Amino acid sequence: MNGSVPGGPGGEAIPSCAPGQQERRELLHVDCASHVYPDGTRGIHELCFRVYEGEIVALCGPNGAGKSTLIEHLNGLLQPSSGRVTVLGKETGGKGGAELWRFVGVVFQRSDDQLFAPTVLDDVMFGPLNLGLPPDQATRRARDALAAVGAPDLEAKMPAYLSGGQKRLVAIAGILAMDPLIIAFDEPTSDLDPVHGAVIEGIIRDLRDRRGKSVVLATHDLDLASRIADRVCLVKGGSLIADGSPREIFYNQDLLKAAGLLEPAPVRFFRDLCREYGIETTDRPLTLEEISRSPVFSRYGEGSGRKKLE
Ligand SMILES: Nc1ncnc2c1ncn2[C@@H]1O[C@H](COP(=O)(O)OP(=O)(O)O)[C@@H](O)[C@H]1O
Ligand SMILES: [Mg+2]
Numbered sequence: 001m002n003g004s005v006p007g008g009p010g011g012e013a014i015p016s017c018a019p020g021q022q023e024r025r026e027l028l029h030v031d032c033a034s035h036v037y038p039d040g041t042r043g044i045h046e047l048c049f050r051v052y053e054g055e056i057v058a059l060c061g062p063n064g065a066g067k068s069t070l071i072e073h074l075n076g077l078l079q080p081s082s083g084r085v086t087v088l089g090k091e092t093g094g095k096g097g098a099e100l101w102r103f104v105g106v107v108f109q110r111s112d113d114q115l116f117a118p119t120v121l122d123d124v125m126f127g128p129l130n131l132g133l134p135p136d137q138a139t140r141r142a143r144d145a146l147a148a149v150g151a152p153d154l155e156a157k158m159p160a161y162l163s164g165g166q167k168r169l170v171a172i173a174g175i176l177a178m179d180p181l182i183i184a185f186d187e188p189t190s191d192l193d194p195v196h197g198a199v200i201e202g203i204i205r206d207l208r209d210r211r212g213k214s215v216v217l218a219t220h221d222l223d224l225a226s227r228i229a230d231r232v233c234l235v236k237g238g239s240l241i242a243d244g245s246p247r248e249i250f251y252n253q254d255l256l257k258a259a260g261l262l263e264p265a266p267v268r269f270f271r272d273l274c275r276e277y278g279i280e281t282t283d284r285p286l287t288l289e290e291i292s293r294s295p296v297f298s299r300y301g302e303g304s305g306r307k308k309l310e
Contacts, residue, residue, distance in 0.1 A: 024052035027181055027214055028074060028104065033083030034238075035069055043069030045238035046083065051182055051214050056204065058225035058246075059218040061235030062260040067218035068109065070235070071184045074216065075104040087182075102131065105175035109186040111167035115159035120146070120170050123159055127178035138177075145177035146170075149203055165196030172203060183207060184216040189224060197224075204228060226250050226264040226286040234259040247284040266291055 028051040035043040044066040051057060051074075059067050072078040073085050076092035085092045087100045105127075108114050117123035124145055128138035146152045149169040154162065159170060168188065175183055185204065189197035205228055207213040219225055225232055225246065232249040234242040236259045242249055249255065250267050263271070267284075270291050274281060285291045 024054060027051050027053055027088060029086045030070065030073060030080075031084050031086065033073060033080035033085055035073065035078060036081045042238050043078075044073070044080075047235075047239050049233060049240055051216055052231075053181075053214055054208060054212050055230045056208050056215040056217060056228055057231045057233060058229035059216060059233050059235055060220065060222055060225055060249075060259070060261060062220055065235040065260075066238040067235055068186050069238070071106060071186050071216065071218050074182070074184050075101045075106050077106070102178065103180050104182045104184065105178055105180035107168075107171050107175055107183065107185045107188060109190070111164070111171040114171045114174060115167060118158065119155065120151075120157050120159055120162075121155040123170060124155075124173045124177050127174055131178060141177045141179075142173070145173040148176055148206075149173045150199065165192050165199075168192065168196070168200060172200070176207075180213075182214045182216065184218070186218045187220070188217070189221060190219070201228060220261070222250065222256075222261060222264040223266070226267065234261070236260065246286055250286065251284045270294070 030047055030049040032046050032048055034045050034047070037043055047066070047070060049059075049070065059070065061067055069078065073080060073092070074087075076085070079093045087103050090100060092100050115123050117126055121139070121142055124142035125135075125138045128141040129135065133141065143152065143155065146155055149172050151166065151169045151173065154166060154170060157166075159167065162170065172188075185200075188200050188204070192200065201224065204215055204217065207215055208230075217225065217229065229246050232242075232244060232246050233240050234249065234255065241259060242252075242255055250264055251271075253263060256263055262268070264286065266286060266288050269288075270285055273279075274296065279296055281294075281296050283294050283296055285294050
């Protein structure tokens with residue numbers, strides 16, 4: 001991918017905010033930002049990160065790497081102690097920066113932090129009303145957003161009594177109703193069962209493919225990132241140590257090890273299989289489906305169809 005900067009195997013931070021070379025429009029730029037919490041803990045350190053139009057970019061790193069701290073800088077909830085964050089060229093801490101939450105919506109890891117109104121509909125309407133829309137339009141936006149996440153039947157419920165998966169859907173609807181350019185998800189599937197996880201994954205894909213949104217996905221679930229991300233950034237010790245395509249990053253074992261991560265399960269499976277059978281290949285499948293279509297196995301599909309791997 002253009003503009004990718006794979007980090008060194010030592011996991012050293014990418015040293016500077018080199019100009020982005022992507023053909024897509026740059027929407028957001030975290031320019032060498034650091035954040036020190038009041039107790040002196042370093043959340044992020046001289047971190048450089050960009051978001052482009054219409055992409056899903058995954059921020060991958062182990063617990064404590066700085067993913068959530070970075071996410072909270074994207075809509076100005078946190079301000080950098082040094083460096084700056086710009087959205088559409090405007091600094092989040094500068095004049096007019098207070099308005100930038102309109103362009104960047106954040107779905108927090110704990111949905112309880114986001115839901116507070118007496119009913120689901122009130123909750124999802126809150127954003128559009130805050131944008132200044134009249135109540136009838138805000139209601140329409142909220143209902144459309146609840147339909148988009150497949151939860152129109154929840155509108156009269158009390159948020160406190162929803163299941164974890166339902167709360168996450170409502171929290172996403174609340175952000176969708178504001179129609180931001182960028183939606184950042186902090187560990188969106190970490191506490192969900194596989195069925196709800198798959199629903200959220202489908203919603204994230206749809207945001208990019210059908211609504212043209214940019215999505216930032218903070219996750220330590222590399223299997224999820226390998227399925228849906230267009231670009232992967234590895235975060236370690238508060239800094240970005242790599243920025244590249246999923247195939248570049250997830251097939252670089254040294255880099256993943258340096259970041260404190262394990263390769264996605266399909267990558268590990270494919271690599272082990274090739275090693276076991278002595279297969280040399282430059283193919284880099286990321287999903288089980290891609291593995292099943294790998295040229296490595298094409299000779300087994302010749303002729304009448306199914307043949308056993310001997
Ligand atoms: N409110 C806070 N006060 C002090 N330290 C914090 C706070 N929030 C996060 N940290 C620290 O900042 C670092 C990065 O944390 P975080 O951004 O939550 O990482 P991640 O989301 O990747 O798990 C960690 O060392 C964490 O302990
Ligand atoms: Mg986190």
